Amino acid sequence: MKIQNSANYILNLTVILLLIPAVLAVILVRPAHGSAGENSAALAVNSLAVDLYGKLTASGDARQNLCFSPYSVSAALAMTYAGAASDTAGEMKKVLRFTDGIHVSGEALREELLSAPGGVELLIANSIWSQRGYRFLRSFTRLLESSYDAELLPVDFQKQPEHSRVTINDWVAERTKGKITDILPPNSVGPDSRLVLVNALYFKAAWADEFQKAATSEKEFFISGSERVMTPMMHSIRSAEYFETDTLQAVRLPYAGGAFSMLLILPREKDGLAAIEGNLDAGMIEAFRSKPERKRVDLSIPKFKAESTFDLVQALEALGVRSAFDERAADFSLMNGKGDLYINAVAHKAFVEADESGTEASAATAVGMARMSAAYAPEEPAVVFLADHPFLFMIEDNRSGTILFMGRIARP
Numbered sequence: 001m002k003i004q005n006s007a008n009y010i011l012n013l014t015v016i017l018l019l020i021p022a023v024l025a026v027i028l029v030r031p032a033h034g035s036a037g038e039n040s041a042a043l044a045v046n047s048l049a050v051d052l053y054g055k056l057t058a059s060g061d062a063r064q065n066l067c068f069s070p071y072s073v074s075a076a077l078a079m080t081y082a083g084a085a086s087d088t089a090g091e092m093k094k095v096l097r098f099t100d101g102i103h104v105s106g107e108a109l110r111e112e113l114l115s116a117p118g119g120v121e122l123l124i125a126n127s128i129w130s131q132r133g134y135r136f137l138r139s140f141t142r143l144l145e146s147s148y149d150a151e152l153l154p155v156d157f158q159k160q161p162e163h164s165r166v167t168i169n170d171w172v173a174e175r176t177k178g179k180i181t182d183i184l185p186p187n188s189v190g191p192d193s194r195l196v197l198v199n200a201l202y203f204k205a206a207w208a209d210e211f212q213k214a215a216t217s218e219k220e221f222f223i224s225g226s227e228r229v230m231t232p233m234m235h236s237i238r239s240a241e242y243f244e245t246d247t248l249q250a251v252r253l254p255y256a257g258g259a260f261s262m263l264l265i266l267p268r269e270k271d272g273l274a275a276i277e278g279n280l281d282a283g284m285i286e287a288f289r290s291k292p293e294r295k296r297v298d299l300s301i302p303k304f305k306a307e308s309t310f311d312l313v314q315a316l317e318a319l320g321v322r323s324a325f326d327e328r329a330a331d332f333s334l335m336n337g338k339g340d341l342y343i344n345a346v347a348h349k350a351f352v353e354a355d356e357s358g359t360e361a362s363a364a365t366a367v368g369m370a371r372m373s374a375a376y377a378p379e380e381p382a383v384v385f386l387a388d389h390p391f392l393f394m395i396e397d398n399r400s401g402t403i404l405f406m407g408r409i410a411r412p
Helices: 036-059 070-081 086-095 102-114 138-148 161-175 273-279 282-290 313-319
Strands: 015-025 066-068 120-131 150-155 195-205 217-222 228-244 248-254 260-267 293-302 304-311 341-354 359-371 383-386 391-397 403-409
Touching (some): 036 070, 036 102, 036 273, 036 282, 036 313, 036 403, 066 304, 066 341, 070 086, 070 102, 070 138, 070 195, 070 341, 070 359, 070 403, 102 120, 102 138, 120 138, 120 161, 138 150, 150 161, 195 359, 228 383, 248 293, 248 383, 260 383, 273 391, 304 313, 304 403, 313 341, 341 403
Parallel strands (some): 015 195, 120 150, 293 383
Antiparallel strands (some): 015 359, 066 403, 120 195, 228 248, 228 293, 248 260, 304 341, 341 359, 391 403
16 A cells, blocks of 8 residues: 555555544653653654654655654554464564563553643543444453553444444544544445554643744745745744754753653754655664753744655555555454454554644554554853754653654645
8 A cells, every 4th residue: 555645545444443642742851761661662662663754754755744653653553463463463563563561561651651740731542443243352352441441332333334433533533632533534434344443642732941922933944955935933042952963953842841842853954854864763863862962052943734644554564564464364363263354554644733832733543454355051152953944853751752753844
């Protein structure tokens, strides 16, 4: 399947898994390391973030914005992995960096995220939508109930597929405060559908140090060497965690409460983003976290908005998850004891918008399965961080280091 950047996609599913993070954010602080339990899940999320970002950027238009939620995708696939066996489980475990205790670790991470101090509104909800009367193994549903706090909600895909689709969409919209309103488009479920797994995430916070609207002005943004646009550029001079090399600058901006932050990565050259993306790995991200200096920063970043829709099957296959998508080889027998299901769609949609007061973001991931046919000194000069050309961003949990959202802004 091809990766798409359109909100209109149709899934022909037997089992669908949804992850819907909706986020209202602002700016970040450096992440600390969480407990061993939550670290396993956090490492899985962040490894997938780097791997998947590389595949998505390689197949997309470099002059367009891109955003996705590594946490959403990883959590959705972790719930699917709970029903995998044999080679299918082995591939998913290896590629997605899952440990034997991934479900326990994921539960610990979710609890850590929800325990954020005041100043942040964070909601995480999971649900299991199953065909009424269809028998899934109790061990499978119990695991999702206990480790993911998932609600078990029966619907009738066979007789009322459209009503079932609308019911699920309404549940998602309510738990994302209206940010994801139609995650399942028309005809995305049908009489053969058997299961929809949903994770919804909503995050809202203000910048710890908001930008003053009076300081925002129209400035040039260089989309490429030959193309530029005028865009509202936010500006402030502040103390911030800062990192630089010969090829890039990075600054971390905290949200109110200090539990979450946004990392901005800016190439020094106006056309240098592709080189940064090509070398992006977990080691580079860890360097941003472990070696920052507190600097006085003359900060200018555009107000921006990014929205992306992807079919992730091709990207996941390229990473090494293959048998799960092969109706002759897939083994999800731990879901229903039969092994007659395979993944035929993985759709993901994300949205991020930032302004002077904060950031609003949302994301959704759907995994469809079908039956087999058969502080600084005042005198210190400010470091100039002028984001007037394409840059990367990450929204992170500072305690565990988990990347909730990631993307690039190529056209504010």
